[in-house]
Amino acid sequence: MQLNREDSRELLKGNDVLYIYHNRIDHTGDKMHSEGQAFEAAEQTLDDLIRLIKxxxxxxxxNLxxxxxxxxIYQNRELDESDFLGDAVSGDDIRYxxxxxxxxxxxxxxxxxxxFSSEQLGLDGDMEVQIPKSINRLxxxxxxxxxxxxxxxxQEVVIPVLKVNKKRQSDVSAVEVDILRGASSVITSGQLAVTLYQSGPVTEKVQPRHLRAGIYTQSGELISDSHELSFDLTSENPRERELQVRFVLSRKADEANGQEVFLKxxxxxxxxSHYKEYKSLRYLMRRSFTSDFDF
Structure with missing residues (x-):
């Protein structure tokens, strides 16, 4: 943990496999004077592992x-007499x-x-093993x-196995697009003019973005014409990256009068063939008459 980034990279370059052993939980729990801190040791171990992974x-x-x-097994209280095994261990030769x-x-x-015999455990020799039933202690x-x-x-034999795979993230992204709201958030006629702004020029690492635009009710019904738009401008001039779009409302928009609608x-x-929402802007539909441009 004390190595800096360059030293860590050199260590990895020189080895195909690194084995890192962490013993905080056992070191704490196996000692009589500190076994009561087993939960704290487990929490600290998780923090250590996260820092180590990073x-x-x-x-x-x-690949980790x-x-x-x-x-x-851990009991966060003093043990009762019933937690210990009553039977004594006996045999011809008790090794451990x-x-x-x-x-x-x-x-x-x-x-x-x-x-268990050695054969039952898949081991060589004639050593025998005895394990208390349940969670009783000797x-x-x-x-x-x-x-x-x-x-x-x-609790003792089931262990976690976590695989961490870090994939190289590409530094190529799609250009961002913003909706520039006009002076009003209320639609009062059969048309809505909107300015869409491409936040930066398209470059080798900033790719074009292709969007579909339309006005929708709260239930998701399209109530205007729909526009297929490509934002692939390479100009460094912000004004040259603005796109004016005019939406013409359909007759279905009459049913949404007095309600909130969304430019999506x-x-x-x-x-x-499926679409996901990229950005949206809320408007209030408040039309006093039907426009001749409705379709």
């Missing part, structure tokens, strides 16, 4: 795989015992344990018991 992707790491070696499992040879069978001196792992509960600019979904 740092790696900024250094041009493209985030996972855990195990889950854990933890709060959630036992390794050994000739382990004594008990209804309180799941018992007593272990000098060790905390609220934060445990190593057993066979879903719509853009076609690539490769389809």
């Amino acid at each position: 740092k790696l992707t900024a250094a041009n790491a493209n 795989l985030i996972t855990a070696d195990h889950g854990f 015992r933890d709060r959630r499992f036992v390794l050994g040879k000739g382990l004594s069978a008990s209804p309180a344990f799941h018992h 007593r272990l001196k000098g060790s905390g018991s609220r934060f445990v792992h190593g057993g066979a509960s879903l 600019l719509e853009e076609q979904h690539a490769g389809t």
Whole structure:
């Protein structure tokens, strides 16, 4: 985390795979004096991972795989006597015992344990494994018991696997188009003249934008003629990038008198016949008579 961007990029250039190990949760939860801070450790770990992902992707790491070696059980209270296993661990040769499992040879069978042979677990040798049923703990001196792992509960064995893929974002975009409202937001005749403004010139990295324009009711019904417009002007002069458009209302517009209507600019979904709204402007229809231009 201390490397700057250039050093991080050099590290990535020199290695096909980087393995980063984070141990805050186990380091906190496995100690008796700090196991009560397991939730805080988990929150801090998520923050650490987010910062780490941002740092790696900024250094041009493209494919990240985030996972855990195990889950854990945590109880945010002091344990009751019933949370511990009553049966004692016994056997010919107990090699290792933890709060959630036992390794050994000739382990004594008990209804309180799941018992596995090496063969059942796909391992070589003759080692046996016992795991307490449910979420009960084995007593272990000098060790905390609220934060445990190593057993066979879903909380312990199901782990997350997150894939992060950073794709290079193109710096090519479509030119922006604005609707310049006139002095009034009220439509009083059978026509509406509007100025549309292309915000900048079309260049190699700023591509033309193609829009469909019309006036619509609140229910989405077209009540004017429709215009197919291309904004592909290359002039540096802002005034030369203004486009005057005149909309002629249809007879259906009479039904919208006294209501709000919308001038909509719509853009076609690539490769389809469907359109999505790009921008819109609200008007109030207030006509006192029907225009001769209605169609």
